[in-house]
Amino acid sequence: MIRLATCSLCGHRFDPAAGQACASCPIAPNCSLVCCPRCGHVGVDPGRSRLARALLRLQAGRSATGRSAAGRSLADLPRDAEAKVTGVAPALGDELIGRLHAYGLTPGCDVAVIQRRPVIVLAVDRTELAIEEDIARHIAVETES
Amino acid sequence: MDCHSRAAGESEAVSGAVVALVGQPNVGKSVLFHRLTGMRVAVGNYPGTTVEVATAAASFRPGWRILDTPGVLTFPSRTEDEQVAAAALLDPDLRAVVHVGDAKHLRRTLQLTLQLAETGLPMVLALNMADENASWGVDIDPGQLSAALGIPVVETVATNGHGLATLAERIRDCPPAAAHVRYPRSVEDAVAELAAGLPPARVRSRSLALLFLAGDPVAERWLAGRLDGTALAAAVDRRARLTSELGGPVPSVLRAARAAAADRILAAAAPAGPSRRPRLQTRLGRAAMHPVLGLPIMVAALAAMFWFVGVFGAGVLVDLLETQLFAEAVNPAITGWVERVVPFDAARDLIVGPYGLWTMGMTYALALILPIVTTFFLAFGVLEDSGYLPRVAVLTNRVFKSMGLNGRAVIPMVLGLGCVTMATLTTRTLDGRRDRILVTFLLALAIPCSAQLGVVVGLLAGVSAAAVAIWSLVVLVVLVGVGWLAAQLIPGSRTPLVTEMPPLRIPRLGGVAVRTVARLEWYLTEVIPIFLVGSLVVFALDLSGILGAIIDWAEPVVVGWLGLPAATATAFVMGFLRRDFGAAGLFAMAGAGLLTAPQLLVAMITLTLFVPCIASVLMIARERGAGAAAAIVGVAMPLAFAVGGVAARVLDAVGWTG
Numbered sequence: 001m002i003r004l005a006t007c008s009l010c011g012h013r014f015d016p017a018a019g020q021a022c023a024s025c026p027i028a029p030n031c032s033l034v035c036c037p038r039c040g041h042v043g044v045d046p047g048r049s050r051l052a053r054a055l056l057r058l059q060a061g062r063s064a065t066g067r068s069a070a071g072r073s074l075a076d077l078p079r080d081a082e083a084k085v086t087g088v089a090p091a092l093g094d095e096l097i098g099r100l101h102a103y104g105l106t107p108g109c110d111v112a113v114i115q116r117r118p119v120i121v122l123a124v125d126r127t128e129l130a131i132e133e134d135i136a137r138h139i140a141v142e143t144e145s
Numbered sequence: 146m147d148c149h150s151r152a153a154g155e156s157e158a159v160s161g162a163v164v165a166l167v168g169q170p171n172v173g174k175s176v177l178f179h180r181l182t183g184m185r186v187a188v189g190n191y192p193g194t195t196v197e198v199a200t201a202a203a204s205f206r207p208g209w210r211i212l213d214t215p216g217v218l219t220f221p222s223r224t225e226d227e228q229v230a231a232a233a234l235l236d237p238d239l240r241a242v243v244h245v246g247d248a249k250h251l252r253r254t255l256q257l258t259l260q261l262a263e264t265g266l267p268m269v270l271a272l273n274m275a276d277e278n279a280s281w282g283v284d285i286d287p288g289q290l291s292a293a294l295g296i297p298v299v300e301t302v303a304t305n306g307h308g309l310a311t312l313a314e315r316i317r318d319c320p321p322a323a324a325h326v327r328y329p330r331s332v333e334d335a336v337a338e339l340a341a342g343l344p345p346a347r348v349r350s351r352s353l354a355l356l357f358l359a360g361d362p363v364a365e366r367w368l369a370g371r372l373d374g375t376a377l378a379a380a381v382d383r384r385a386r387l388t389s390e391l392g393g394p395v396p397s398v399l400r401a402a403r404a405a406a407a408d409r410i411l412a413a414a415a416p417a418g419p420s421r422r423p424r425l426q427t428r429l430g431r432a433a434m435h436p437v438l439g440l441p442i443m444v445a446a447l448a449a450m451f452w453f454v455g456v457f458g459a460g461v462l463v464d465l466l467e468t469q470l471f472a473e474a475v476n477p478a479i480t481g482w483v484e485r486v487v488p489f490d491a492a493r494d495l496i497v498g499p500y501g502l503w504t505m506g507m508t509y510a511l512a513l514i515l516p517i518v519t520t521f522f523l524a525f526g527v528l529e530d531s532g533y534l535p536r537v538a539v540l541t542n543r544v545f546k547s548m549g550l551n552g553r554a555v556i557p558m559v560l561g562l563g564c565v566t567m568a569t570l571t572t573r574t575l576d577g578r579r580d581r582i583l584v585t586f587l588l589a590l591a592i593p594c595s596a597q598l599g600v601v602v603g604l605l606a607g608v609s610a611a612a613v614a615i616w617s618l619v620v621l622v623v624l625v626g627v628g629w630l631a632a633q634l635i636p637g638s639r640t641p642l643v644t645e646m647p648p649l650r651i652p653r654l655g656g657v658a659v660r661t662v663a664r665l666e667w668y669l670t671e672v673i674p675i676f677l678v679g680s681l682v683v684f685a686l687d688l689s690g691i692l693g694a695i696i697d698w699a700e701p702v703v704v705g706w707l708g709l710p711a712a713t714a715t716a717f718v719m720g721f722l723r724r725d726f727g728a729a730g731l732f733a734m735a736g737a738g739l740l741t742a743p744q745l746l747v748a749m750i751t752l753t754l755f756v757p758c759i760a761s762v763l764m765i766a767r768e769r770g771a772g773a774a775a776a777i778v779g780v781a782m783p784l785a786f787a788v789g790g791v792a793a794r795v796l797d798a799v800g801w802t803g
Binding site: 096098100106114115117118119121125126127128130132134135 | 219221223249250256257400431435436538540543552642643644645646647
């Protein structure tokens with residue numbers, strides 16, 4: 001899968017993994033920075049930098065309420081948010097989906113986020129359920145308003 | 146023990162009938178079990194598994210036995226626990242099933258009820274924790290529920306005995322369940338086709354066919370043992386055809402149909418009421434898993450547990466029993482008696498010599514491990530009942546993620562600081578075989594037990610705080626590093642954490658006490674033989690001169706590679722066989738000034754990474770199999786020496802002298 005990045009200076013969309021601009025770089029090619037092949041602007045590749053990923057996650061947690069409702073997963077919801085589950089991705093595997101179902105987490109159910117860290121804890125009906133973020137990413141939700 | 150005698154002759158009919166309590170985890174099954182039975186409970190492994198089940202005579206009907214099955218989330222069964230529950234349903238001695246459900250999780254409960262009712266077994270639904278449900282403000286109409294499900298429904302509160310007399314009455318004369326879920330046409334066709342050719346079973350062939358189609362391994366094994374090759378192949382073929390007809394996994398289609406049926410029943414029997422504000426119990430439960438508030442609570446809880454098991458049990462009680470009662474009174478008396486009665490030297494040594502069956506085997510089992518086990522079972526029982534353990538798993542999940550595990554691994558790891566042998570036993574609470582092997586390995590390698598900790602702290606504290614800090618750092622780096630590496634090498638993928646947070650409850654001491662006693666009975670009958678075998682092995686090694694040869698062989702490694710005096714080899718080997726000998730040897734050498742500060746540090750690092758003791762090795766072999774035990778020891782021992790040797794060279798190179 002190709003994950004495209006957008007240059008924050010010129011807006012050019014490119015694949016940071018290809019490292020097109022890295023060939024002419026005098027510094028180590030495996031750093032966590034990535035340069036735009038069009039304008040040369042230096043950006044951070046969140047795919048390579050652990051720290052950048054953590055910071056981005058933190059920002060996502062803060063500003064999640066302000067984003068559009070479309071295409072959201074459980075992992076994007078801030079603390080105390082309420083939402084309706086719209087789908088559970090088959091990628092999770094039938095066994096895990098079956099377990100979630102048995103706990104009451106099925107498409108159509110209402111969930112509330114009790115906490116996000118260190119593990120996401122949800123209230124589903126009267127069940128409190130802890131799930132890892134990697135799983136929550138595969139559960140699509142929509143929020144009211 | 147009942148379930149063990151059945152393991153011996155599985156086909157043999159047991160007189161009396163079995164009533165199985167089945168239900169999801171955390172619904173109060175165990176409390177209900179203790180209410181329906183007397184004090185004489187047998188705890189043991191279900192035949193062919195490491196899953197612990199309890200059985201006891203029913204108090205309401207002579208001759209009947211109650212079986213407390215492990216929690217089952219849903220069928221098809223996936224975990225070992227669920228497979229035991231599935232196997233219990235296929236037991237020909239089954240008289241009735243009591244489905245224990247949590248009244249406040251009615252929707253979840255009904256989905257499992259419908260699955261169980263398909264079996265056509267005589268069945269009662271016990272809606273437990275009716276009081277908690279009432280405080281949530283929801284009214285359930287048991288009469289309407291009973292009519293819709295076609296089975297008796299009884300509201301119970303196991304903790305105070307409410308509804309239990311009615312439940313016992315219904316169990317005695319409940320009719321076969323008649324509930325029926327309609328599945329999509331293609332499923333029904335496959336079920337009808339399959340069911341026609343199935344051998345007779347205690348459950349309806351329809352439900353057997355459904356379980357098989359959903360891929361339940363227990364149903365599959367059951368059929369494989371009863372159908373001939375062509376019939377089985379045809380069944381497997383039919384299942385594959387159904388999967389392709391449905392265009393997806395069969396269980397998901399069954400789930401959807403049952404969920405719809407459950408929701409219809411629910412709408413009629415328990416209309417949704419207003420939900421209430423979180424109560425104190427809920428708030429406390431949330432504080433206990435809060436990323437900030439939860440940490441001091443967890444540290445306090447784990448410290449209390451470690452203090453009770455590791456300090457009070459492994460320290461005070463062991464000291465009282467081993468060094469005072471056994472070493473000073475019991476063992477001299479028995480030794481004196483044996484020496485008078487037994488005429489041969491070798492036979493005397495076998496019983497009361499340094500590695501004798503009594504002086505080593507029984508003394509270890511009764512004076513050393515029994516107090517640790519007792520305090521551990523008590524503490525674990527309290528934690529188990531309180532609903533706190535899943536919260537610890539949430540808080541520590543991230544740490545264990547790097548080792549390819551999930552937060553559930555914290556319990557064996559913390560217990561390992563008390564006694565690695567016992568902690569190995571608790572690895573059965575983990576999710577799968579992969580997690581169990583990984584944790585068992587890390588326990589054997591890098592978790593120092595209280596005996597090792599005693600030696601380490603006693604010797605290193607006399608050197609300097611820096612020595613303790615270096616030791617901790619090396620052990621921690623090995624733990625995380627090897628954990629990470631092993632997680633990459635052991636096949637299978639990591640089990641992500643998905644777990645329910647049950648409400649925090651005050652444990653019932655009566656139930657904890659009965660369970661502790663029953664588990665101790667299991668310990669006395671099953672684990673003591675391990676210690677006797679252990680002392681026999683050591684006795685034989687000593688008698689045949691192999692022990693001396695091992696020490697001779699280890700000497701060059703200890704002297705040349707680790708840079709330690711030759712006598713430490715004896716202390717290492719002795720410490721593995723008899724921890725008191727090993728510790729005494731090291732203390733004596735340090736006291737005589739034979740070891741320098743870097744030598745002590747190297748000795749302690751090697752000792753910690755060394756497999757703790759022969760009992761733990763035998764326990765690993767018992768729980769994980771001889772092959773796994775050999776592999777674990779084969780990796781841990783050389784690794785201990787490798788790390789020790791590297792540490793010796795690094796300390797020498799930087800000129801560390803304490």
